[in-house]
Amino acid sequence: MDTINQRIDIIINELKLTNKEFGSFLGVTEATARNLRKEGVVKEIYIETISNKWNYNKKWIEDGSGDKYKSSSNKSVHSSKDLMDIANDSIDNWEELMKIDKFKSHYYLQLTKTLNIDLEEIIERALSK
Numbered sequence: 001m002d003t004i005n006q007r008i009d010i011i012i013n014e015l016k017l018t019n020k021e022f023g024s025f026l027g028v029t030e031a032t033a034r035n036l037r038k039e040g041v042v043k044e045i046y047i048e049t050i051s052n053k054w055n056y057n058k059k060w061i062e063d064g065s066g067d068k069y070k071s072s073s074n075k076s077v078h079s080s081k082d083l084m085d086i087a088n089d090s091i092d093n094w095e096e097l098m099k100i101d102k103f104k105s106h107y108y109l110q111l112t113k114t115l116n117i118d119l120e121e122i123i124e125r126a127l128s129k
Contacts, residue, residue: 007061011050021100026052104117 002010010020012033023033026046036042042061049056051070060065090097097103111122 002064003041004062005036005038005040006036008042008050011056011061012037013073016102018102021102022094024100025049087127 015022017025018030018100019033019037019103020030022081023030024047026033028036028046029037032040036046047058047061050056050061057066057068060068108122115122
């Protein structure tokens with residue numbers, strides 16, 4: 001049976017986050033996030049944060065029992081209120097989000113698709129301000 005640290009590692013890998021990005025979401029250092037994947041003590045607040053933020057089942061995180069996700073429905077389906085909460089959180093934390101390379105690259109990719117312009121033009125526009 002896998003350990004809580006192995007399940008944390010599984011979660012980080014599934015989310016395709018770096019230790020730094022995962023640590024940022026938990027409010028811990030990159031070193032602490034790296035340690036959580038191996039042998040570190042996984043505090044209840046971390047379990048709560050992971051469960052609430054990414055819809056993982058707390059019981060599964062803690063001891064591997066039950067379903068991995070909170071519900072069997074598609075975990076990417078959100079209500080309009082959830083989406084507004086996510087949007088407001090993103091706006092409130094924009095500067096921090098833009099420090100995360102993975103977020104920034106996804107943001108620019110979506111922006112280019114939405115505006116139908118290429119990335120070089122966006123960067124040029126951003127740097128000219």
